[in-house]
Amino acid sequence: MEATMLRALLLFSLLLAGKRCCTASGAGGFSVEFIHRDSARSPFHEPALSSHGRMLAAARRSLQAEASARSGRSASPASAPAPGDGVESKVISRSFEYLMAVNVGTPPRQMLAIADTGSDLVWFNCRNGSDSRAPAAGGASPLPAVFDPSRSSTYGLVSCQSVACESLSEASCHVVSNCQYQYSYGDGSRTIGLLSTETFSFDDGGAARRVRVSHVNFGCSTYSAGTFRSDGLVGLGGGALSLVTQLGAATPFGSKFSYCLVPFYSANSSSTLNFGARAVLSEPGAATTPLVPSAVDSYYTVALESVAVGGLAVATQRSRIIVDSGTTLTFLDPALLRPLVTELERRITLPRAQSPEQLLELCYDVSGRREWGIPDVTLVFGGGAAVTLRAENTFTMVQEGTLCLAVVSVSQGQPVSILGNVAQQNFHVGYDLEKRTVTFVAADCTHSAST
Structure with missing residues (x-):
């Protein structure tokens, strides 16, 4: 009887080990x-x-x-x-x-x-x-x-x-x-x-x-x-x-x-x-856009249809853009970037500042200010998926008191538009290779992260 109990306990332990x-x-x-x-x-x-x-x-x-x-x-x-x-x-x-x-x-x-x-x-x-x-x-x-x-x-x-x-x-x-x-x-x-x-x-x-x-x-x-x-x-x-x-x-x-x-x-x-079922995003407000054909299978490429500032459309030229966590800044076609910068300059009343090392184009002095007055920027992707970027997704503090636009132009050296990781902060971003889609949901990522 005791031997049988020991064998049963051993089998149960092995099963638990297998589950782990x-x-x-x-x-x-x-x-x-x-x-x-x-x-x-x-x-x-x-x-x-x-x-x-x-x-x-x-x-x-x-x-x-x-x-x-x-x-x-x-x-x-x-x-x-x-x-x-x-x-x-x-x-x-x-x-x-x-x-x-x-x-x-x-x-x-x-x-x-x-x-x-x-x-x-x-x-x-x-x-x-x-x-x-x-x-x-x-x-x-x-x-x-x-x-x-x-x-x-x-x-x-x-x-x-x-x-x-x-x-x-x-x-x-x-x-x-x-x-x-x-x-x-x-x-x-x-x-x-x-x-x-x-x-x-x-x-x-x-x-x-x-x-x-x-x-x-x-x-x-x-x-x-x-x-x-x-x-x-x-x-x-x-x-x-x-x-x-x-x-x-x-x-x-x-x-x-x-x-x-x-x-x-x-x-x-x-x-x-997250992988598997934990990667499925079905929350209210989820914006899903289809992947489009790309020159390279590796890239998650979607169609960017238009850009709006504070609810006002400023550019409607269709372009392809790669959603990429490995690039910090966002790179946009000049046909989209120039109207975006022009509208931001018109709406933002902060004093201008120089970018450290002259890395970024549009910078403001926010020293001692609690309110910045940065308008939301909405990107409309293929299928009508509208993703609204808050100030933290479009501007970033590169030194104490200096806030700069984290969006730059594509160039000969970097000819592809990229949605970088600053723009993706505090978004749950899901990729489904079977459905061929990318989904964005606004989230408090600090609250859900491992600490």
């Missing part, structure tokens, strides 16, 4: 931290920087990425990919603003990776004989976390003849027909390695459990160069190799995700990244 380690069943979902690189939870956090200093640094990164593209590393969206270049380098530069943790392998090795909604490949720094990773730009070394495939019982390689290998724009056959890749980004950064499969697990903050997904395709990177200062990168784009697409194919969660970005001044909070 295995992919959730049914129509549920999971949530992980979406960590801004300047937040207190990031290893790159600089405590000496004020919230204004962090914002200025983020704006600088956006414009430095645009400048590097202008210097010749990037071309227009219509350009065909050149031999040896990843297709991402032909459209927009990346400045990489958010991080997420992924547990890789069995036993799991935690990796803190860039989370990028503008690319597809998932990859991590790997140890493969010798570690040939190059230092990051500016002489900074990559973080020390390296995944060793020889220590994982679930690691596997992908063949050259696989669909996954054929999904890469730049791949070749390595020893014994294994798929070797080269993947490039808009600022010239690149990674080289072997396309592999592994078990990923995610710490679900909402339910204090671990969600486990097996046979995820990822790049085991044996060389990376450029601006990467992380353990790897998780592509959340719309292409075949992105984590979102793979979760949709391998789990009951479906190909959908969402995030809620806390404002830059909330340094002690992390944003939340």
Whole structure:
């Protein structure tokens, strides 16, 4: 009798362990931290920087990425990919603003990776004989976390003849027909390695459990160069190799995700990244717009129909715009930006100010003022989806007392319109690859974030 009781307890314990380690069943979902690189939870956090200093640094990164593209590393969206270049380098530069943790392998090795909604490949720094990773730009070394495939019982390689290998724009056959890749980004950064499969697990903050997904395709990177200062990168784009697409194919969660970005001044909070049912947005006031065809499958491109200031339409030219969490500023076509700036200048009665480092065009002196009188800006997307941006989404404090418009013009170096992450702060933004839609819901992201 006692032995039977012990066996029953052991079986019950194993079942509970299985629930913690295995992919959730049914129509549920999971949530992980979406960590801004300047937040207190990031290893790159600089405590000496004020919230204004962090914002200025983020704006600088956006414009430095645009400048590097202008210097010749990037071309227009219509350009065909050149031999040896990843297709991402032909459209927009990346400045990489958010991080997420992924547990890789069995036993799991935690990796803190860039989370990028503008690319597809998932990859991590790997140890493969010798570690040939190059230092990051500016002489900074990559973080020390390296995944060793020889220590994982679930690691596997992908063949050259696989669909996954054929999904890469730049791949070749390595020893014994294994798929070797080269993947490039808009600022010239690149990674080289072997396309592999592994078990990923995610710490679900909402339910204090671990969600486990097996046979995820990822790049085991044996060389990376450029601006990467992380353990790897998780592509959340719309292409075949992105984590979102793979979760949709391998789990009951479906190909959908969402995030809620806390404002830059909330340094002690992390944003939340949701997958599956938790990414479904059905609140009153939700504005849903369809995705439109794009030159690059990775990008979440929608149609911007018109721009209004304080309820008055100021521009109605239709243009395509990428919704991207990895770019800080918003980039608009001059045909939309010029009328917007003109109307804002007409309505805002604050004294003008100079932008630090002359980075941004329209700035005001708000020293000692509690009320700014900044009108709302409404973006109307395809399908009639109207998204109203508050002052915090259009203007940002780049130094004490100086408030600047966080919207700039597209250019030769950055030819694509982008809805950046300042414009998305305090919005729940949901992406559904099955329905091919993007949804916006105004929210208090600080209240719902992990703290």
